[in-house]
Amino acid sequence: MSKDNEEMVVTPWEVRGKLDYDRLIEEFGTQRIDEKLLKRIYKITGEKHVMLERELFFSHRDLDWVLDEYEKGNKFVIYTGRGPSGNVHIGHLVPWIFTKWWQEKFDTRLYFQLTNDEKFWFEQDLSYDEVKKHTYENTLDVIATGVEPENTFIINDIEHIDLLYELAVQVAKKITFSTAKAVFGFENSMNIGGIFYPSMQAVPAFLHSWIYGEKTPCIIPCAIDQDPHWRVTRDVAEKLGYYKPASIQNKFLPGLQEGGKMSSSSPMSALYTTDTTKVARKKVMAAFTGGRETAEEQRKLGANPDICSVFMYYDMLFMPDDKELADIEQKCRSGEILCGECKQILAPRVIDFLEKHQEKREEAKERIHEFSASRLRDDIRR
Ligand code: TRP
Numbered sequence: 001m002s003k004d005n006e007e008m009v010v011t012p013w014e015v016r017g018k019l020d021y022d023r024l025i026e027e028f029g030t031q032r033i034d035e036k037l038l039k040r041i042y043k044i045t046g047e048k049h050v051m052l053e054r055e056l057f058f059s060h061r062d063l064d065w066v067l068d069e070y071e072k073g074n075k076f077v078i079y080t081g082r083g084p085s086g087n088v089h090i091g092h093l094v095p096w097i098f099t100k101w102w103q104e105k106f107d108t109r110l111y112f113q114l115t116n117d118e119k120f121w122f123e124q125d126l127s128y129d130e131v132k133k134h135t136y137e138n139t140l141d142v143i144a145t146g147v148e149p150e151n152t153f154i155i156n157d158i159e160h161i162d163l164l165y166e167l168a169v170q171v172a173k174k175i176t177f178s179t180a181k182a183v184f185g186f187e188n189s190m191n192i193g194g195i196f197y198p199s200m201q202a203v204p205a206f207l208h209s210w211i212y213g214e215k216t217p218c219i220i221p222c223a224i225d226q227d228p229h230w231r232v233t234r235d236v237a238e239k240l241g242y243y244k245p246a247s248i249q250n251k252f253l254p255g256l257q258e259g260g261k262m263s264s265s266s267p268m269s270a271l272y273t274t275d276t277t278k279v280a281r282k283k284v285m286a287a288f289t290g291g292r293e294t295a296e297e298q299r300k301l302g303a304n305p306d307i308c309s310v311f312m313y314y315d316m317l318f319m320p321d322d323k324e325l326a327d328i329e330q331k332c333r334s335g336e337i338l339c340g341e342c343k344q345i346l347a348p349r350v351i352d353f354l355e356k357h358q359e360k361r362e363e364a365k366e367r368i369h370e371f372s373a374s375r376l377r378d379d380i381r382r
Contacts, residue, residue: 011095028244045105062246076217084134088141089270091253121193143364172199202233205245220247256287291339322336
């Protein structure tokens with residue numbers, strides 16, 4: 001588990017240390033989503049979104065430009081993705097839930113990339129069969145978010161390589177090894193698949209434009225650790241005659257244990273979409289909080305929601321009502337509520353969320369083909 005005093009490291013393949021999002025905006029050179037931009041978004045969407053309101057989505061590249069184009073009648077497509085290295089947890093679902101909302105509000109296409117090639121190359125201990133299994137399982141989770149097949153195309157890198165390769169070779173030719181080393185920190189001991197990989201992640205940003213022969217803006221909702229990919233993708237875009245992809249970036253959902261993000265490498269810290277009610281409840285009840293040593297002390301001095309993972313779950317996903325959130329925060333700080341009681345409020349919400357998701361996940365098993373990017377094969381004009 002990551003420790004708070006550790007140096008912050010944020011790359012597409014590693015996130016650790018105490019996360020300082022202001023510093024990330026500065027170092028990555030992205031823009032903050034400010035009030036003015038929020039107003040512009042809401043003018044179009046006609047409703048607020050809790051993940052924007054609570055600054056879970058906090059940073060962007062070229063979002064104003066995308067909205068300019070949209071208002072001129074030049075629609076964008078959405079691109080996001082997932083590296084199928086294991087089970088999906090709630091932290092992964094967060095940007096997907098937002099993506100679905102964004103897709104609905106702007107009534108546009110979504111290209112969702114499952115990078116089984118990436119995970120096979122980057123995860124030393126992952127066998128090919130395991131990657132295949134995760135790809136299938138993760139596809140179910142994507143569909144379970146409620147996206148519609150008419151405008152959602154799930155790309156499986158290995159299975160759909162024929163759709164991607166013509167663009168990938170063109171991207172690859174424009175990225176030197178020294179750029180890749182500088183941006184991604186690649187080392188000589190890596191396998192050469194991984195070195196090629198960034199060209200694959202760039203492709204869906206151009207795919208729509210290439211298939212339909214029409215330059216189309218693209219926006220990528222994703223966690224901020226993916227930004228190095230977009231820097232490279234944006235660099236090659238114009239050289240290849242496409243628009244630079246825009247992005248809208250989220251923070252990591254914190255784990256249920258102390259410090260760090262929700263991570264697959266520390267199972268008690270992550271709520272998996274396939275967790276049973278019993279396991280989910282157990283994880284919530286064992287969560288790290290900002291409580292005091294004893295009940296007596298807490299009644300007297302109050303607790304600290306600022307470091308509490310239960311409160312962060314309310315804030316980011318499970319308590320969209322501002323009044324209710326303010327109320328529980330006040331009760332926490334004043335010592336009126338103890339951590340055990342507070343967890344009893346969160347647990348049923350988490351369980352309800354998981355049960356609904358699991359139901360949709362089951363239904364998705366019959367529907368995978370409806371979402372497959374293989375449908376695009378007929379549209380390609382070569
Ligand atoms: N590299 C990402 C991961 O490891 C997967 C991914 C591919 C992605 N394309 C993306 C994520 C676009 C966000 C947006 O999870």
